[in-house]
Amino acid sequence: MAKVPVQFTLNGAEKAEFIDSGTTLLHALRDKIGDTSPKGGCHQGTCGACSVIIDGELRLSCLTLAEACNGATIITTSGLSERGVLHPLQRAFLDAFATQCGFCTPGMIMAAKVLLDHTPNPSREDVVEALSGNICRCTGYEPIIQAVLTAARSNSQNAA
Amino acid sequence: MELRKSYFADQRKDDLHEIGQPRPRSDSPGHVTGKTTYFADRNFPGMLHLKMVRSPHHHARIRSIDTSEAEKHPGVVKVLTAKDVPHNVYTILILIQIGPEDETVLADGKVRWKGEAVVAVLAETERAAQEAAAKVKVDYEVLPAVFDMDEALKPGAPIVNEYHGRNYYLYDSGECRKVRFGDVEAGFAEADHVLEQAYQSSPIEHAPTETTGCIVAPEGNDRFTCYTNTQAMFFTLDNASIILQMPGNKLHFVGGTVGGGFGGKVDVIVEPIAILGAKLTGRPVCFIYSREEEMQISSPRAAETVVIKDGVMNDGRIVARKVTGHTDAGAYSRHSPYGAQKGAGHYPGPYTIPNVWIDTYCVYTNRTPSSAMRGFGVTIGDFALEVQMDKLARLIGMDPLEFRFLNAYRDGDMKAHRQPTEGAALIECMQEASRAANWPVAEQFMAISSYAKGA
Missing domain, CATH: 1.10.150.120 ([2Fe-2S]-binding domain)
Structure with missing residues (x-):
């Protein structure tokens, strides 16, 4: 399957990946980029365990296509503490x-x-x-x- | 709420360093930073995904299984059926000699509940596994099914599980677990009032936020590491060892981090087949329930019916209690014979009653196998018992809390199953509850204690 490039800022760092078209942001974060702080509890947008912040808004990463996040600024819980100091x-x-x-x-x-x-x-x-x-x-x-x-x-x- | 100094003054130490002090939980820093590693937070190169073909029928004979189209599906690596499982018929409590083995890892010849695992498909991606699973052809002959415990126990009802040969679990004590104490009929004859009530519950799903699953990695030396969210590590390892006919030292289980369990992750369901998949393909295997599977396939709390017949005196003493409990195991035993047995031990509740008769049955139906959930065997029983206590108090016009004080067990009382009561604290708990809830009771009840009888 032809891969699609995606590029976004995750917790202040630039990330770029080639993904299969249709890959969810949850899958891209966890399995491609290695940020496993968003969790997959239902994969249908009902449990909230996969919640992330995209351009300042709360989003369900299991219902968000990774390719729709090109250029976005994404925050996850793993990126909240700074230099070991908890948020x-x-x-x-x-x-x-x-x-x-x-x-x-x-x-x-x-x-x-x-x-x-x-x-x-x-x-x-x-x-x-x-x-x-x-x-x-x-x-x-x-x-x-x-x-x-x-x-x-x-x-x-x-x-x- | 404080633990009053007056309680158990001669039995307690108050120079404890930990008890009564808040201590940070050792797992919380990982939770709040997203660093806690759940089993699915691991990723292995070349990992295969396992999807299960499940029975669409509640009860059916399998005429044939055709996996040829599924095997040709792009990305499919292996398709497993019953013949691939070394010891396919098992039961988890065999570890404590509670048989017979009555459940199949993959269905062999029959399915006994809607959702039963029939064929396992291993593929490069979740999607390929799912698509291939849909191409497995199973020819079923649908059989009559039974969904209700009363129906299941009627003569001539369809037999749910041939390994039992009857629709109830046969204990060494017979068709049910029995407790006999005193003379219950004499108690009813002596009673001022007799009240018989029936209570029932439906199955309850735990619905943990993290679904049941595991990832198995072959270590290249005939050993397999199983990362799992089981709530029962060694229990699962030992059962996997039996099912796979593999010595336990070939299996390395890593777990303990569970994203919600509540009893729903103590059955041995995903691990053996995932380990088998890893063994036969030489590849890491991930088998994780979808949300739909978690809700529909994983064991719920059993449906129960409880009939309680009590004899009570006008002065508030319960003189006789007869309880008949039925636990709906679904199609297979899992933990239910034990749950029903626990119920027998638990009745008649924390009350001292001179005449007791208890029968608890474990019944098979063509429903999803039930199993452990938070106090299973006693939780529904407690609901029934305490509703019954309120009804009895109302019947004789007594305050419901005072009624419980009057019947509460105290140290030295003989319980119905002939274990003397020790370390009781029910009276003290009720005294505190009375204060906390601002539900005053007569002074005589605030003056008694669990271990100084007559005080």
């Missing part, structure tokens, strides 16, 4: 015991980051709404909601 959301998830099996965590953090990027001081309802596309089957939603609210507070304190 405030990662710190808050850690401190709030907001992880259990961990499989939904990278997608949750992506959804939470887009929320805080757009809405720095969200209400609890805002958080619940923002995470509504992400399924945690360990059902640890409450610590996750608390972690996002805590991260928002620590962000606004840092900004003040």
Whole structure:
């Protein structure tokens, strides 16, 4: 099958790959580029485990064609910490015991980051709404909601 | 909620360093940075993908299987049928001598539930494996199926599983697990009220976010490394060793990182066939359930029916309890004979009752085989028992919590299965629950303890 070139920025680094046309971004990230932080839970856009940020917006990488991401800026959870220092959301998830099996965590953090990027001081309802596309089957939603609210507070304190 | 100093004062140590202190979870840093390695986060050059051809029928005889078109499909490397599996008929609890072997890795002559694995296709890509699987031709003769436990137990019902020869599991105690304690009929005769109620549940799917699967890599020395999300590493290794007739030292299992299990990943389903595929092709093999397979194929919690008949006195004492439980194993045993047995041990709940009669049955139907899930064997039973307790309390006009205090087991009480109660803490839990829920009970119940009887 003829390959298609794709090129995008992933967590600040330029990436270029030849892929089969029709390859999903999830597949390209995990199996071609080697960033396995987005997870494949359903491959049909219902669980949110594959969530990534494309040009500032939350996207399901299992429903996004890699070739549609040419020139895009993509962020995944593996790219959030800088020089070993955790992002405030990662710190808050850690401190709030907001992880259990961990499989939904990278997608949750992506959804939470887009929320805080757009809405720095969200209400609890805002958080619940923002995470509504992400399924945690360990059902640890409450610590996750608390972690996002805590991260928002620590962000606004840092900004003040 | 605090652990009051007054509880178990002479049995406890309060100079503990870890208990009561929050400690960071060792796995959390990996989770929040996306670095935790789940089995599917590994990629091996030349890895093949395994897709299963599954039965579209609930019960059918297989007249013939034609894999010739599938084998010609571009990208297909190997097609496996029952004859390729060294020890095809197995049962996972054979490791603890609970037989008979009653399930096939790949169907041989018959299918007994809709979704049963019939043919495994190994190909260069997932897509090629899927397309080739669709080209496998299986000629079925559809047989009558049974979906309901009552129907399955009727005389003349279609036999679901010939390895059992009857639609229930035959324990060494007979057609069911039995507990006999005191004289239950005398208890009912003595009771002021008798209440009989039936409870039932449907199968429940765990639906872990990470689907069941494994990747197997041949190590080039007749050894195979199996990266898996099983919840039962050594159990799976030992069963794989039996199914593949391969010594355990040829199998190296790597796991422990599970993206949600809840009991749904303790059956030995994906590993043996993936290891066999790796052995016969010399290539790494990935077998991972699609979301549809996870929902439809993986074992759910069993459907159960529970009939509870209780004799209760006007003063609140339960004097007799008779429980008949049925567990729907589906087409194969897996963990269900054990689950039904656990139910027998678990009834009559954490209550001291002088006259008890319990029968629990494990029944076969043409439904998806059920298996472990969070407290299986007791969870549905607890639901039934506690609803029944509320109904009994209402029947005699007693506060439901006080009714439980009155019947709660305490240290030294003999349980129905003749194990003396030790280390009970039900009364203390209920005392705290009473405070936390702001559901006050009479002072006499707040003054008693589990281990100082009469206090």
